């Protein structure tokens with residue numbers, strides 16, 4: 001095996017504990033593929049997770065969501081507990097839409113060993129939420145964030161995905177979050193999942209000017225929102241030297257237990273359907289098909305990445 005750039009150095013492993021969801025966000029891969037009849041709402045059993053866990057390397061962070069709402073997995077607390085008891089991870093977390101189950105269910109996962117919870121909030125304005133997080137009742141979400149902030153014994157962070165549909169509203173939404181508690185808010189770019197599937201672009205992605213506007217807004221609002229720590233996640237990647245190293249550092253295991261390159265390329269065919277229930281993850285990356293894929297990735301960004309927020313901007 002002659003893997004090069006980035007050679008394998010696992011920082012984070014992401015395991016998709018469910019592909020089911022209570023919302024239908026228009027920018028989400030599940031919504032897109034469900035609309036085309038190409039999606040199954042699988043949930044990973046705690047028994048399958050246990051076999052996968054045995055084959056994961058120790059690393060900094062374990063993320064227990066992929067596409068789908070992890071709190072809809074009825075065994076999520078058991079899964080978190082197993083991960084915590086393994087002692088393999090410095091931190092265990094997942095993103096949730098905050099609305100899938102009641103506060104008690106979130107308390108159960110916190111007590112089972114979740115290190116911190118990230119709640120996704122792209123807008124707290126109903127008309128905008130309808131466009132970016134369809135199915136969200138914003139009053140319920142705001143109330144829930146306040147309740148969780150008071151009830152959970154673990155930190156809560158907020159993830160806000162910013163696209164053209166919510167860019168002009170994001171200041172308003174941040175002001176509302178500031179009234180709900182103290183949070184770190186990660187403002188991240190939107191990925192065009194339609195392009196990942198080689199369909200026409202959805203044209204919601206921020207261009208350079210809009211990104212600069214967001215950066216200026218974050219700088220201006222920071223001092224006015226003392227309860228929030230605002231972090232605009234990654235700079236736009238520009239050239240070869242800047243490339244995303246996720247396939248070498250942040251592999252993904254889908255709800256059936258198959259290994260994939262990263263949390264954007266979540267189809268098992270890239271690596272030829274290698275099951276992490278059967279094969280240790282580090283060994284799996286050295287098998288012929290994953291190794292060939294990684295060697296190709298090391299040489300040049302594949303077409304499959306177009307549409308990803310981390311792909312090089314041209």
Ligand SMILES: C[S@@+](CC[C@H](N)C(=O)[O-])C[C@H]1O[C@@H](n2cnc3c(N)ncnc32)[C@H](O)[C@@H]1O
Nearest residue numbers: 027028067068069095096097120159161190191
């Ligand atoms: C796919 S969701 C799954 C977890 C959970 N259901 C949620 O919404 O938080 C994981 C994260 O991806 C984000 N996300 C969804 N669609 C996205 C897109 N097109 N581009 C970038 N991030 C996206 C969500 O907002 C969320 O923060």
Ligand code: SF4
Nearest residue numbers: 021023025028068097
């Ligand atoms: S809540 Fe998460 S998983 Fe559900 S549709 Fe939205 S982005 Fe996708």
